[in-house]
Amino acid sequence: MTIPTTAPGLPGQLLAESDTAYRKVAWRLVPLLFLCYIVAYLDRVNVGFAKLQMLADLQLSETVYGLGAGIFFLGYFLFEVPSNLILHRFGARRWIARIMVSWGLLSAAMMLVKSPTSFYVLRFLLGVAEAGFFPGIILYLTYWFPAQRRTRVTSLFLAAIPVSGIVGGPLSGWILKYMAGTAGLAGWQWMFVLQGLPTVLVGVLVLKYLDDHPSAARWLSRDERDRIAHDIAAEQAQKAETHVGAVLKSGRVWVLALVYFAFVSGLYGVSFWLPSIIRGMGVADPLQIGLLSAVPWACGVVAMYFVAGSADRHLEQRWHAALAALTGAAGLVLAVAMHGNQWLALAGLTLATMGILATLPVFWGLPTMLLGGAGAAAGIALINSFGNLSGFSAPFLVGLIHDATHSTDAGLYMLAAWLVAGAALVLRLPSDRASRR
Template structure:
C-alpha cells in the first residue's frame, strides 16, 4: 500500500519521502551517465590536446585543424534528430550502448589519420556515430525526474564536462609527453587510442545496467515507481505532443536553438582552444599545460551546480541563463585584456568557464518544460544539433582568425559577442516556456 505522501498529487514539494526516492534514482543513474559523458566529451575535444603534436607532425595549418575539429558537428547535426527519435522508440539502453561502442571505435581509429582528408572523414564519421547521445540523455532524464528536480540532476550529469577538463587535461598531457615514441607511435596517436577504447567498455556496461523506463526498474519498490510515475504523468499533462515537423516549425524551438548556438559557441571555443591559449600565455610543456587547464574546469563545476540549484529552487531559468552568459563574456574579454599576464589571463579564462558552464543545465530546463514524448525527442535533438553547429563554426572561425592575425584575441572577442547575443535572446523566451509551474 502506498504511503499518504505517495497518494497526493505532485505539487512541486520536496518532502522527505520524495527526496529519498529521487536520491535513490540519482545514485543509480547519475554516476554511470556521468562517466559516459566524461568519455564522450574527451572523445569530442581531445583533438585540442592532440593538436599540440599532431599539427606539427602532419603539417596542418590552423584552418585545417579548425575545420577538422569542427566538421565533427556536421555529421552530428545531420544524424541527431533521427538518432533521438530512434532512441525514444527502441529505448535508451540499447541505443546509447550502440552509440558508445561505435564512436569509441572510431575515436580510437583517429590515431591512423595521415592527411587533411583522412582527418576530415574520421571526424565526420565520429560526429555521425555520436549523434543522439547527449540529447538522448537529456530526454532520458525527463523519464525519471519532474522539472522541479531535473535541473539539479542535469547539472550533475553535465558536470562531466568540467570534470573531463580537470581529469582529461593532465591525463592527456601525460599521454602526449610520456607515451611519445612507445611502439613507434606518436603521443597524439596513443591519446586517441587510450581515450577511445574505454568508451567501448562503458557501452557494454550501459547495455547491461540501464533501465529504459521507471516501470522496468526492479531496484525501486512498487510504491517508489508509483510516486515517480505520478510525478511524471502530472508534468506531461501540460506538455505538447506533436508531429515532428510541427515541432521543428515551432518558433520557440528555433529561438531556443539560436540561444543554445550562442552558448555552445563559448563552450567549444574554450574546449578546443584552451590548451593553445594556455601555451600562448607562457605555459610550456604538455603536462604543465594539462595541469593548468584543469583550473578553469574545477571552478566551472562549482558554478554549474550552484546556479542550477538556484534556478531549480526559484523555477526561473531565463535570467539565470542570461546573467551566466554575460559573466562568461566578461571573462573572455578580461582574458584578452590581460594577455601579457599569465595569472590575470587565467583568472579571466576561469571566470569565462564558470559563466559558460553555468548556462548549460539551466538552459535545458526550458525546452523540456513544454515538450513531451516524441515531440521532446525531436525538439531536444534539433536544439542540440543546431546549437552544436557552433562546434563547427567556432573552432573554424578562430582558426581562420589566428592564421590571419597570429593571435586568438579577436576570436575570443567573437565568442564573447555571441554569448551576449545569447543572453539577450534568452530573455525573449516566454516565461511559461522557460519556467515550468509547480503542480
C-alpha cells in the same frame, strides 16, 4: 550527491517517500551517465591536445585543424534528430550502448590520421557515431525526474564536461609527454587509443545497468515506481503532445536553438583552444599545459552546481542563463585584455569557463519544460543539433582568424559577442511561469 527535495503540494510523509525514491534513482543513474559523458566529451575535444603535436607531425595548418575539429558537428547535426527518435521508440539502453561502442572505436581510429582528408573523414564519422547521445540523455532524464527536480540532476550530469577537462587535461598532457615514441607511435596517437577504447567498455556497462523506464527498474519498490510514474504522468499531462512537424514550425523552438548556438559557441571555443591559449601565454611543457587547463574546468563544476541549484529554488531559468552568459563574455574579454599577464589571463579564462558552463543545465530546463511526447524527442535533438553547429563554426572561424592575425584575441572577442547575443535572446522568451501554464 544532493538532489533537490522541493516538491510543492506534497504532504510531509509523501514528500519524504518521494525524496527517497528520487534519491535512489539519482544514485543508480547519475554516476553511470556522468561517466558516459566524461568519456564522450573527452573523446570529442581531446583533439585540442592532439593539436599540440599533431599539426607539426603532419604539417597541418591552423585552418585545417579548425575545420577538422569542427567537421565532427556536421555529422552530428545530420543524424541527431533521427537518432533521438530511434531512442524514444526503441529505448535508451541499447541505443546509448550502440552509440558509445561505435564512437569509442572511431575515436581510437584517430591514431591513423595521416593527411587532412583522413582527419576530416574520421572526425565526420565520429560525429555521426555520437549523434543522439547528449539529447538522448536529456530526454531520458525526463522519464525519471519531474521539472522541479530535473535542473539540478541535469547539472550533475553536465558536470562531466568540466570534470573531463580536470581529468583529461593532465592525462592528455602526461600521455603526450611520456608515451611519445613508445612502440613507434607519437604521443598524440597514444592519446587517441588510450582515451577511445575505454569508451567501448563503458558502453557495455550501459547495456548491463541502464533501464529504459522506471517501470523496468526492479531495484525500486512497487510504491516507488508508482510514485515516479504518477509524478511524470502529472507533468506530461500539463504539456500538449507535440508532433514533429509542429516542432519544426515552432518559433520558440528556433529561438531556443539560436540561444543554444550562442552558448555552445563559447563552450567549444574554450574547449578546442584552451591548450593553445595557455601555450600562447608562454607555457611550453605539455604536462604543465594539461595541469593549468584543469583550473578553469574545476571552477566551472562549482559554478554549474550552484547556479542550477539557485534556478531550481527560484523556479527561474531565463535570468540565470542570461547572467551566466554575460559572465562568460566578460571573462573572455578579460582574458584578451590581460594576455600579457599569464595569471590574470588564466583568471579571465576561468571566469569565462564558469559562466559558460553555468548556462548549460539552466538552459536545458527550458525546452524540457515546454515539449512533450515525440515532439520532445525531436525538439531536444533539433535544438542540440543546431546549437552544436557552433562546434563546427567556432573552431573553424577561430582558426581562420588565428591564421590571418597570428593571435586568438579577435576570435575570443567573437565568442564573447555570441554569448552576449545569447543572453539577449534568452530574455526574449516567455517568463518561466508563463511557460508552465
